[in-house]
Amino acid sequence: MDIKEASSAAECVLEELESIGKHLGGYIGGSLTAGLGNSTSDIDLFVIVEAAPDLRERVKQYVAYGKRVDVETFTIEEANSMLDLIENFEVLPDQLVKLDSSLKEPMDWYTRLVTSIPLGQADAVNNLKARAFEILPKAQHLLVSYWALYSDGYLEDFNGAIDPNSNPGTACMAAQQMVALAGKSLLAARGDVYYPPKWVYSQIDRTLKDHFAVKDFRTFQTGLWYEQGRTSDDVVAFVQLLWCLAVLELFYPESTNNLALMEQNTLKQSNPEVFRRARGGVPFKVVPGSILLHFELERQVQLSFFLFLIWTIADGESEDSIIELARRYLNGIGMKMESNFDSNVRKALSVLLEKDLVSTNSPVSRK
DSSP states (O other): OOHHHHHHHHHHHHHHHHHHSOEEEEEEOSTTTTTOOOTTOOEEEEEEESSOOOGGGSEEEEEETTEEEEEEEEEHHHHHHHHHHHHHOOOOGGGHHHHHHHSHHHHHHHHHHHTOEEESSOHHHHHHHHHHHHTHHHHHHHHHHHHHHHHHTTHHHHHHHHSSSOOHHHHHHHHHHHHHHHHHHHHHHTTOOOOOGGGHHHHHHHHSTTOGGGTTHHHHHHTHHHHTTOOHHHHHHHHHHHHHHHHHHHHSTTGGGGGGHHHHOOOOOOSOEEEEOOSOOEEEEETTTEEEEEETTTEEEEEOHHHHHHHHHOEEEEHHHHHHHHHHHHHHTTOOOOTTHHHHHHHHHHHHHHTTSEESSOOTTOO
């Protein structure tokens, strides 16, 4: 189904609704307008009404020209309330529970609004869209954090299925969700904010197709990792990498392409490899611009951007490699480096070792 067909069906329903009661405009906002739908996609019509309808009347289905049209109604006050929540929410150490519990419905609605096509009387819709685009950077920040936290929610089930008694089916199911949602975090950082997770592969194809980090996405998301003999720590390290890259993208958009150098690195391994701490550590960009590492049921650690960058890179690289990769990354974003840069990286690694955030011992289960 193309947009023209969807618009015609939605406009037909909107006219029918006008004959029933006054409305202030409507818009199509779903997979079709987000550029992700297909021939079987339904049409999502959102209608702005003057007074809040009865709960039973909020969501209804219609058929127009043989097409199913799902209709959801809301008032301007309700719309602005959701935009207020998004605009004013701050990602802080003590707000992570609210991040997980308060934003699902508002963010789903928001991403449909910013990708919508107005219909009929459009002033009210255009005003809402204008405000939604004004707060898009804030919405991206929240979505990056939201998807990372949501992804982390499957880590406990994943670990439980792996140790001590292996349950590969459950582990693969948990990994599917964990990897998909980590991918959504990186997509949001890149500006592809559409909410429903089922479109993650289509979004990756259009937004991250050539990004080095998604080369193994299908392997880890579908369960092929288990058949190929990859380990549980490989899965967690991959998920953690996606979380980290998403946070780096919030600071410097499209900067993580530079980190493709990690897999192309041919530097001589002249000293011990350093590994990020596995099985935990979800990064969040927090006000006023530092990074919070959140460890479930354990602790929270706040890092500067530089420490976080070194922590991200330190995944099986030698100290010399980390120095070179950090230099290349910072050159890529135009950041000036001091003459004692090598020494600063070594000091950063010492700090991370003291905080037990990296180790010179390879994870036991990683091959």
